[in-house]
Amino acid sequence: MLVTFGLGVTPCAPAQTLCNRTRGSVAASMNNVSFQFPTAMSLLEARMRRRAGVYTRDFPDRPPVMFDFTSSAASADRALMATAKGTKVKALRYKETVEVVLQNTAILGAENHPLHLHGFNFYVLEQGVGNFNAYRHVRTYNLINPHQRNTVAVPAGGWAAIRFTADNPGMWIMHCHLDTHLPFGLAMAFEVDDGPTPDAVLPPPPPDYPQC
Numbered sequence: 779m780l781v782t783f784g785l786g787v788t789p790c791a792p793a794q795t796l797c798n799r800t801r802g803s804v805a806a807s808m809n810n811v812s813f814q815f816p817t818a819m820s821l822l823e824a825r826m827r828r829r830a831g832v833y834t835r836d837f838p839d840r841p842p843v844m845f846d847f848t849s850s851a852a853s854a855d856r857a858l859m860a861t862a863k864g865t866k867v868k869a870l871r872y873k874e875t876v877e878v879v880l881q882n883t884a885i886l887g888a889e890n891h892p893l894h895l896h897g898f899n900f901y902v903l904e905q906g907v908g909n910f911n912a913y914r915h916v917r918t919y920n921l922i923n924p925h926q927r928n929t930v931a932v933p934a935g936g937w938a939a940i941r942f943t944a945d946n947p948g949m950w951i952m953h954c955h956l957d958t959h960l961p962f963g964l965a966m967a968f969e970v971d972d973g974p975t976p977d978a979v980l981p982p983p984p985p986d987y988p989q990c
């Protein structure tokens with residue numbers, strides 16, 4: 779996957795105070811989706827109950843629009859700032875190998891974001907400044923002894939390539955660990971299938987699990 783992330787703008791919600799009616803409010807997004815936390819129930823509960831309408835499985839593998847992600851022109855381009863909202867997950871098969879190139883954008887200013895993945899450790903294969911370029915950068919991947927992490931501070935205006943094996947069934951959020959960026963929507967989630975054996979199936983919550 780190629781996942782762009784950074785700041786943007788969403789229109790004000792009808793009842794939203796402290797929002798500039800003409801310009802909208804600051805948001806953040808991954809692949810142009812500003813993550814909306816579900817309110818009816820958690821993602822994990824919706825997965826368990828197979829409840830429709832809480833999330834969708836259409837988190838995109840690529841940014842919907844390709845542009846010069848880290849250029850100063852992108853930082854002030856109002857056409858790029860608008861961000862869609864959604865509660866979208868990427869569905870993964872059990873034990874699928876996942877490579878994600880995390881690409882910061884300069885929209886409203888490039889910034890260092892510590893991206894954290896729940897449920898897995900990943901390998902950091904390579905990182906750099908500017909735009910990721912598959913022709914130049916894939917051959918520089920460290921496939922011998924890469925660092926294993928659960929958080930990567932992607933360089934401001936740069937990128938990091940990570941890999942992990944989806945061997946942990948469940949619903950796992952990947953998000954910016956700067957606390958203010960999480961409600962802005964700098965998040966997405968992976969939905970990982972159960973595996974073929976009983977020890978690879980996520981058990982249901984215990985009967986006495988506290989209710990919200």
Ligand SMILES: *[C@@H]1O[C@H](CO)[C@@H](O)[C@H](O)[C@H]1NC(C)=O
Nearest residue numbers: 810842843857858860861862
């Ligand atoms: C993001 O989505 C919004 C709303 O659908 C759209 O107007 C905008 O052009 C998109 N921007 C990018 C960079 O994909």
Ligand SMILES: [Cu+2]
Nearest residue numbers: 891954956959
């Ligand atoms: Cu951030």
